[in-house]
Amino acid sequence: xxxxxxxxxxxxxxxxxxxxxxxIAEHITILGANGSGKSxxxxxxxxxxxxxxxxxxxxxxxxxxxxxxxxxLLTYIPAKLEVYDPYITVFEFxxxxxxxxxxxxxxxxxxxxxxxxxxxxxxxxxxLKEHSLSSxxxxxxxxxxxxxxxxxxxxxIIFDExxxxxxxKNTKIIAQRIKALKEYHKVVLITHDLHLARFIxxxxxxxxxxxxxxxxxxxxxxENLQKLYDVTFDSMVVKYD
Amino acid sequence: MIKLLxxxxxxxxxxxSPFFGAVNLTLHDIFNSNSMSAxxxxxxxxxxxxxxxxxxxxxxLSGLLFQTLFRNALMTPYTLGISxxxxxxxxxxxxxxxxxxxxxxxxxxxxxxxxxxxxVFLLIYLAQFLKSSQHESILLLGIALSLFYTSALxxxxxxxxxxxxxxxxxxxxxxxxxVGWKSPVLLSVVTLFLFIIMYFYRYELQLLSISNExxxxxxxxxxxxTLILLVVSSLAIGVLVSISGPIGFxxxxxxxxxxxxxxxxxxxxxxKTALFGGLFLVFCDTISRVLQTQSELPIGIIxxxxxxxxxxxxxxxxxxx
Numbered sequence: 001x002x003x004x005x006x007x008x009x010x011x012x013x014x015x016x017x018x019x020x021x022x023x024i025a026e027h028i029t030i031l032g033a034n035g036s037g038k039s040x041x042x043x044x045x046x047x048x049x050x051x052x053x054x055x056x057x058x059x060x061x062x063x064x065x066x067x068x069x070x071x072x073l074l075t076y077i078p079a080k081l082e083v084y085d086p087y088i089t090v091f092e093f094x095x096x097x098x099x100x101x102x103x104x105x106x107x108x109x110x111x112x113x114x115x116x117x118x119x120x121x122x123x124x125x126x127x128l129k130e131h132s133l134s135s136x137x138x139x140x141x142x143x144x145x146x147x148x149x150x151x152x153x154x155x156x157i158i159f160d161e162x163x164x165x166x167x168x169k170n171t172k173i174i175a176q177r178i179k180a181l182k183e184y185h186k187v188v189l190i191t192h193d194l195h196l197a198r199f200i201x202x203x204x205x206x207x208x209x210x211x212x213x214x215x216x217x218x219x220x221x222x223e224n225l226q227k228l229y230d231v232t233f234d235s236m237v238v239k240y241d
Numbered sequence: 242m243i244k245l246l247x248x249x250x251x252x253x254x255x256x257x258s259p260f261f262g263a264v265n266l267t268l269h270d271i272f273n274s275n276s277m278s279a280x281x282x283x284x285x286x287x288x289x290x291x292x293x294x295x296x297x298x299x300x301x302l303s304g305l306l307f308q309t310l311f312r313n314a315l316m317t318p319y320t321l322g323i324s325x326x327x328x329x330x331x332x333x334x335x336x337x338x339x340x341x342x343x344x345x346x347x348x349x350x351x352x353x354x355x356x357x358x359x360x361v362f363l364l365i366y367l368a369q370f371l372k373s374s375q376h377e378s379i380l381l382l383g384i385a386l387s388l389f390y391t392s393a394l395x396x397x398x399x400x401x402x403x404x405x406x407x408x409x410x411x412x413x414x415x416x417x418x419x420v421g422w423k424s425p426v427l428l429s430v431v432t433l434f435l436f437i438i439m440y441f442y443r444y445e446l447q448l449l450s451i452s453n454e455x456x457x458x459x460x461x462x463x464x465x466x467t468l469i470l471l472v473v474s475s476l477a478i479g480v481l482v483s484i485s486g487p488i489g490f491x492x493x494x495x496x497x498x499x500x501x502x503x504x505x506x507x508x509x510x511x512x513k514t515a516l517f518g519g520l521f522l523v524f525c526d527t528i529s530r531v532l533q534t535q536s537e538l539p540i541g542i543i544x545x546x547x548x549x550x551x552x553x554x555x556x557x558x559x560x561x562x
Contacts, residue, residue, distance in 0.1 A: 046458060047457075048454060048457065048458070066460075067457065067460045067461065067462055068460035070460070071458060071459055071460035072460075075458060076458050078454070082451075082452055083450075083451050083452070084309075084312035084313075084450055084451065084452070085309075085447075085450035085451060085506060085507060086504075087500065087504045087505050087506055088447070088450070088451070088506045089506075092447075092506055093451075096444075096447065096448060096451070096455075096459060097459075099444060099448060099459040099460065099461075100459055100460040102444065104441075105441055108444075132504075152459075
């Protein structure tokens, strides 16, 4: 259960979000135009940007949690995997998801290594185990980031435009993965992709002019979409099932 | 195969290095404890070799650290002006004629350390005002500061007496010629400290080598860890530079060489980088002693001669990618 209370957020002196309040029981999909502040909202939840107001998760105020406690509670998956170190392998990267459970100074415990390995097996990535991250395709990279998030075992997983760089085939793979994750995690999905949002089937929060419009259902009605996006939609629907 | 060759070559150089120099020694000489040769071997060559080994380790480790923390292949204490800050500090001590201060640590060392630390803090302070978080801007900032310190040193130079200037010039060229065991012992403590701290934070470094954001999301207090590592490495660089003067290129070149030899994550390269850096500097030092010149060549000239072409290769390789 996440409660956002009177959240305002600025970036380089410009106010992006103004006085937003929202209660999320389980999952949510956040939509909005480019630059409307979707990513900023996600980053505020993760504590990566400063904000006014409060964000509570299960009665914990996120502001006052230690970084480790926060990492156990939520994890964030960026749109694109960016890595400076060209040599880190897929397995090592997924293992980093276990960092928060590792004792300082010591190496990763066997249990952590087993979890990382099993997560790779689960997602069908075992064959990439020893590959370097820089050799992955965009679709594989997105799956590997999901694997790391699963290994981290945090309650909430935030996806920031997970399919922005993907072709329809890979989008389908990721879409199914995200839907499956809803069973064990609370999923916050930020996206532009209306087909994906419809497939994931969570309540919708639409950010418009620094404010938030909440739709438990009925978001995808044609007249509603026309009003929000100012374009005409025809009936084409991409199916990810 | 190439790894075996490189390491065997370096170890061979390491073993024979103390026997070569202005006076060449034999095994027989060093066992004759009363001879002049034994004296040269035990109070000049051996401490100098240890000093070179430790200096190389500090420079290479700091280079690796800066490159990882800032995620940029060109970041080193040298390119970011930390070395120049230390040189300026040491220069001020030479100009003021500061003698021994505490626990036998010389004023030049204390001032050198202070110079390094102040330049790190100035860099961090100024970096806050950068609009973009691009690390290229920090690099530019470091280069600007470095030029500023060098100019300040030039002013000291014009204010100094000819004796002071002689010391200053010799100092800014970088040299490993030391006498006795005091400096190597001091430096071994510093090197060990730097290595232990870096080893302690090895997995934090691994996370930081991906991105600052990802480290934070995994629960790393990135500000604290970065600050601790920068301060410890500036301490090491400050102490080193105040004794030897600035030695360029080792910090830049060695971490990349080791990464090419051992393509693995940063935490697996710590010890190898330290050893490689140390042995590389012993090799450069041996060349500087063996070359028949009027007087001994400053070590900075040799490292730059070898490091320079590699630097160019690195830049071209990076742009080509």
